[in-house]
Amino acid sequence: MTPSAPPARRFPIAALVLIAAALAADGAVSLWMARTSHHWLPVQASAAAPYVDDLFALETGIGSFIFLGCFAVMLWTLLFNRAPKYDMEDGDPIEGNLKLEITWTIIPLVIVMLIAIHAIRVSNTLATIGPKERVLGGEQALQVAEGATATGAAPAAADYGPIEVIARQWSWEFVYPDGTRSGELHLPVDRRVRFKLISMDVLHGFYVPAFRLKQDLIPGSVIDYSLVPTREGRYRLRDSMFSGGYFSTNQTDVVVESAGTFERWLADAARAPLQESPNAALQLWQARLAKGDKGWATVPPAPPPLVNVIHDPTAPHEG
Incomplete structure (x- = not known):
């Protein structure tokens, strides 16, 4: 008799809500960082300054979102997913996830290319x-x-x-x-x-x-x-x-x-x-x-x- 396949694992609703709330908070803080970055720079005294400052703010916002997201995941792992005290066993032999590796390769590539395209447009505008x-x-x-x-x-x-x-x-x-x-x-x-x-x-x-x-x-x-x-x-x-x-x-x-x-x-x-x-x-x-x-x-x-x-x-x- 053929054994039945194990039921697919589903994310609990509470976990989905927590992730959505964390992403919203990350986005809000990153947007605030982007807007605040204008105050880190000297006064704007040329026609080029607003374009350069907006590009800097965009890169600051994207960088803040990635940094805070990575930091939050590491902090959550340290607080709630660490091994018990005196646990000397090795971790599970989990092999690479091809879909995940492709995803985290493509997403940074797309972000970097979009920033580069926008930077080229700014440079052409400044002339x-x-x-x-x-x-x-x-x-x-x-x-x-x-x-x-x-x-x-x-x-x-x-x-x-x-x-x-x-x-x-x-x-x-x-x-x-x-x-x-x-x-x-x-x-x-x-x-x-x-x-x-x-x-x-x-x-x-x-x-x-x-x-x-x-x-x-x-x-x-x-x-x-x-x-x-x-x-x-x-x-x-x-x-x-x-x-x-x-x-x-x-x-x-x-x-x-x-x-x-x-x-x-x-x-x-x-x-x-x-x-x-x-x-x-x-x-x-x-x-x-x-x-x-x-x-x-x-x-x-x-x-x-x-x-x-x-x-x-x-x-x-x-x-």
């Missing part, structure tokens, strides 16, 4: 990167950038620029279309500004946290870049790439101001004489030499750039 022109060195990069500035080749009449952004070990220099030079970057608000990014020596990073934008300055390249500042104020520009011993000093300010204030500043700056921009790296290098040039070897800083308007390292800034 900050333009063409890149290869050059033989820093001097040729300056010639290429100055040639583009002289021709006034701007893709749109409403755009401003291009402004040459020149990075060295360890200083920033900004050259405006009229030839004015400054140690801090001034920009008109609510207007797309185009740049020519140039590195005179090694890899640098053009990073303004309040703008949520970062772009590498690659030696041997002149990179077209653009952004739209949307909030007046003074913000920090940092070198985001390790560029040598004093790269942490390679910081300056970005001043976003109204169109009228920007035009007046530019006119005043054009009449100012050239002077050396303050350079913290040079001060540290001179202090090192005074002590006998001891310690890890490093290259000497490049000479401070000559600019019409110097950077004030004591000025308060946001972000």
Whole structure:
């Protein structure tokens, strides 16, 4: 006589209710984490910032949901499904579940691909990167950038620029279309500004946290870049790439101001004489030499750039 098959196991209603309640609580906390994540970041000062912050909030919410779910399962197991005291027996020889393995492989793959697709859409919406022109060195990069500035080749009449952004070990220099030079970057608000990014020596990073934008300055390249500042104020520009011993000093300010204030500043700056921009790296290098040039070897800083308007390292800034 053929033995009857064992009855199928069913989840108790109480267990289903508990799982549904746990998933709802996990979702609520994850949604709160996603919304709260906006407050962890500096002020939004560019057109790109809301898109980047929303993408960050999405990733924070998904990450919180997965983390809290895994943590809850482990905590439940430790509290209610652990072995009795003094139980030294081995666990049941349970083999792999192919359906479960396929499921927990496909779900993360789908999540990661959806995040990647959304991130690509955000990048295409920002449209900050333009063409890149290869050059033989820093001097040729300056010639290429100055040639583009002289021709006034701007893709749109409403755009401003291009402004040459020149990075060295360890200083920033900004050259405006009229030839004015400054140690801090001034920009008109609510207007797309185009740049020519140039590195005179090694890899640098053009990073303004309040703008949520970062772009590498690659030696041997002149990179077209653009952004739209949307909030007046003074913000920090940092070198985001390790560029040598004093790269942490390679910081300056970005001043976003109204169109009228920007035009007046530019006119005043054009009449100012050239002077050396303050350079913290040079001060540290001179202090090192005074002590006998001891310690890890490093290259000497490049000479401070000559600019019409110097950077004030004591000025308060946001972000």
